[in-house]
Amino acid sequence: GAVVSQHPSRVICKSGTSVKIECRSLDFQATTMFWYRQFPKQSLMLMATSNEGSKATYEQGVEKDKFLINHASLTLSTLTVTSAHPEDSSFYICSARPGLDNTGELFFGEGSRLTVL
Amino acid sequence: AQSVTQLDSQVPVFEEAPVELRCNYSSSVSVYLFWYVQYPNQGLQLLLKYLSGSTLVKGINGFEAEFNKSQTSFHLRKPSVHISDTAEYFCAVSPFQGAQKLVFGQGTRLTINP
Secondary structure (H helix, E strand, O other), rough: OOOOEEEEEEEOOOOOEEEEEEEOOOOOOOOEEEEEEOOOOOOOOEEEEOOOEEEEEEOOOOOOEEEEEEEOOOOEEEEEOOOOHHHEEEEEEEEEEEOOOOOOOOOEEEEEEEOOO | EEEEOOOOOOOEEOOOOEEEEEEEEEOOOEEEEEEEOOOOOOEEEEEEEEEEOOOOOOHHHHHHEEEEEEOEEEEEOOOOOOHHHHHEEEEEEEEEEOOOOOOOOOOOEEEEEE
């Protein structure tokens, strides 16, 4: 099956710093990638849809200036949490869909746990 | 718009017993249906999916699910569970057309007791 890799798997940073999380599709091209946030013992909350070569589409209530998304190539999307604060601590998961797939199935990265001190 | 309801937030089961995790959905259009599993501190892995055809779908690790259109349900079953099945299970739907965003249920925590 298709493989999606996320890096880093864990990151600890000080309040006020910015953190970048990478999401790569290893064996397929992904014109669309999705970024989710997951709070402890809760479901996944879609943050934004990342489209290669264009601006990301953010879900209602997600601050686009806080969570910068860049999808510069067909295999890489990045999420940058700017000026991170403790309330941004969470598990962030990316997912991708092969370009020719129209069933809605997503392939997920391993997730990145962000802890802001 | 679509919504997914997983009726049980937690399901404790003894090892080798059968289990059913319930999922109901609401949608004004036809949808594809999925079950994903999440092990601690990991991403999601696809268990099975229903796209069309036979309403009984078999997936990995001995799981199966049955699509019931009249009841708008897609319950997940396994006849005999193992300790290694302890995980969080998510039901999700995606519309046939449009943005095809996956909409997830709240998740069900399956705990297998020895």
